[in-house]
Amino acid sequence: MPVITLPDGSTRQFDAAVTGATVAEAIGPGLARAALAMEVDGRLMDLSAEIGADASLRFITRRDPEALEMIRHDCAHVLAEAVQELFPGTQVTIGPPIEHGFYYDFHRNEPFTPEDFPAIEAKMREIIARGDRFVRRVVSRAEAVDLFVRKGERFKVELIRDLPGDQVISLYSQGDWVDLCRGPHMRTTADIGAAFKLTKVAGAYWRGKPENPVLSRIYGTAWRDQKELDAHLTMLEEAEKRDHRRLGQAMDLFHFQPEAPGAVFWHPRGWKLFSTLTDYMRRRQEDAGYQEINTPDIMDRALWEKSGHWDKFRDAMYLTEAKEERVFALKPMNCPGGIQVFKQGLRSYRELPLKFGEFGKVHRFEPSGALHGLMRVRGFTQDDAHVFCTEAQIEEESVKVIDLCLSIYRDFGFEDVRIKFSDRPEKRVGSDEIWDRSEAALKGALRAAGIHDYSVNKGEGAFYGPKLEFVLRDAIGRDWQCGTLQVDFNMPGALGASYIGEDGQRHVPVMLHRALFGSLERFTGILIEHTAGRLPFWLAPVQVVVATIVDDALPAARQAVAALRRAGLRVETDFRNEKINRKVPDHIEARVPVLAILGRREAEEGRVVLRRLPGREQQELPLAVAVAQLAADAMPPDLSTTPVAAE
């Protein structure tokens, strides 16, 4: 006699076990039409599942977030059926829903290409139009293995064999097509609708392991309706427009070339942006009690052996060659250098915590396939720092780092920051006892900083200690890892660092490694994409372009340029023999934030027209007023009394 409790608190009683579909019908024909699946006591299930005992029940309709995931999952099944119909001999593997869509990995000698998409999509529409019911069947392990062995689906057989012993094994069929699947699914393929699109193909390793066979993955996107699909496609276009590689070229910030893969050639404007960022960071760190140092780029192999890098990091290290016996390596990290500075002279506990900052340029031999514009390079500059302290100071110093980091991100308009905690990796130095203490200390710091909402990445720590990672979410919802904070009980001792404690004895300091922007290169790329190239005024490489309407205004325009430059603004000119109608769009395109325009009238009156691009509004002001206003706007957020919010 199941009693079903609905979300509004009402109940329905049934004489015998009932399916969700029956319950929906009992409630009303509208719901019966709209219900796609159900949640029974918090578990998502097929509508056709039977409820035999008292339960609370919620129906899933197209509007619920769960429906979107099911549309995508069902769509993956339909994709697989379509592919197997069109390309006999193709083996299926897995096809999960993912953010914005789904994929399915196939095994086939000949990989798929986007040219195959129209035929596959047409077949998918056909299957959806058929509206086959999704039918669930629970089978024994032997039965499942037998079925897929007969079908020649060796990947599915492997999956079944690896399922835990107590796992219920279910098959889902739509028409004649069967897949191993946990479910749940919607009622029929017709519930998927028409708002889907295959987007790309890619190779992917079976089960993500490079030693396994390469599968051909087809990605698709699927939505509730055409409007949502269109919005998503528009978002993709928007992301493409913001691509920092494209904007970097358009804005003349930097370039790459084949002789130096993964290494940036910074142009004057890009370097101005870069150095504006480092200037800002220098001020913030000085305020926070850091002292800046600089250490060698190339050091003897022996040092890297002692630090542990030679053992744990050599694959990513560049070695040098010279007419000398000794082997030198380009630094992949700044920490060993920082420790050498700490080691000079006898340190006292009274000096701790000692904070050394270094804008160190490190080189890492990244896999070629990982390179991606400024986001992933082989040579990059870290806003690195090493805090030498006692074990008792770890928590307080870590809290300071976290606070500084979040405060800095706010200055750039990043309010949405996630934190990840990564614990001991397999490849590591130091005893388990030391790792226990390091991890506990870092967790304590999180607690002390009032941060309870963080995710844990198992085994992702640095080889010398656990780490926190700070992840920014940009204007169009993408996540970027930037800052990091690592607690290190190992390296200072390995490199012989010590201080004299209160007791007159030598002690090994603990070291906090931290970077806030992380990689300056990457952070610059993130800023470009976050702002779509319209950088906040204080960061814009070219802040003002002075443009003339007629040549008669040239002398006044030159005076305006001089006055703006005297006020510390980055100014360029557009004295071309072009109409103002032409100059305006050119500078909008170049992402110049302010256009200062002088015609004959302004020249005569000592005034200037400011136009903040890409807007259409103009203000006409006396030159001195305009200069003062712009100079105030150009103040970096840490120096400005009224903080300038980033876009």
Add this chain to the structure above:
RNA sequence: GCCGGCGUAGCACAGCGGUAGUGCAAUCGAUUCGUAAUCGAUAGGUCGCGAGUUCGAUUCUCGCCGCCGGCACCA
């Protein structure tokens, strides 16, 4: 590193077994024109690099390099 795609003028792209074209930019000239692209002329390419096939290769084949999308790896 792996799978697939791509590489033609400064940029965006077209083209094709008979040694290259369009638009924008550039240069020169005319125009001095008040807020989203003035007109005309000129110049610009060892078609990524190297081999091979061919009477002939930018075009076909192979190798290498780089880039793009994923995978794997990561700041």
